Amino acid sequence: MDHKQIPTEIDREVRIPFQGFYNTAHDNVFDMALEQINTDDSNDTVEVISMDNVEWTAVRLGYAQKYLAEIDKTLALNARFSRIIGQKDYAIGNDILLARVDCSKLVELHDAINADPARKAAWAYYVKEALTERPGFIPYFSAEVEDWGAFGTWDDAQIDCMLAFRGIELEIDETEIAMELMEYVDEKIWSSVIDPDQVPGHVNNKTETQLST
Known part of the structure; x- marks a missing residue:
């Protein structure tokens, strides 16, 4: 790979699928988890923990960290x-999960995709489908990945596009991961x-950092 294509940063904040x-x-x-908590052995509904008595920000934060650990086993x-x-x-989009990844890992992924003709063609098709202009959508980047230039010059959104493609390649099933995290x-x-x-019984109440907004 041309030296100009190698990112100069040690790591980079990227968007995880x-x-x-x-x-x-x-x-x-x-x-489902809250409903299970509020269902007794006879399958009757009993309010043990009410919806408004939970710090959901802390739940979502902890869950996001566990989800990242699970999905990274595949990524x-x-x-x-x-x-x-x-x-x-939420009319403009959903929550975004960001993580830091060593640039060397991103370079390896980019090189591996481009070294395999079938994967390279699938990647080019993905970009074309994602970035072709259509009513209500004018892309900032070219729909031709060959126009993107050296990898080291890519914008965060282009890196994120590559990771979204990788998630599709790996057929990551977020529903399956979610169900595996039910106990957590x-x-x-x-x-x-x-x-x-x-709440009946002892609760070990821990507060974590707030979500970024």
């Missing part, structure tokens, strides 16, 4: 959690109760 928390499998697993990027950007208006969500809801006095 993640549907977000609004109206997705991740949101659904929160509802193999040694990704390190950075932050979650929550949306104030249950525990996290219990530890994120706002007022333990309203």
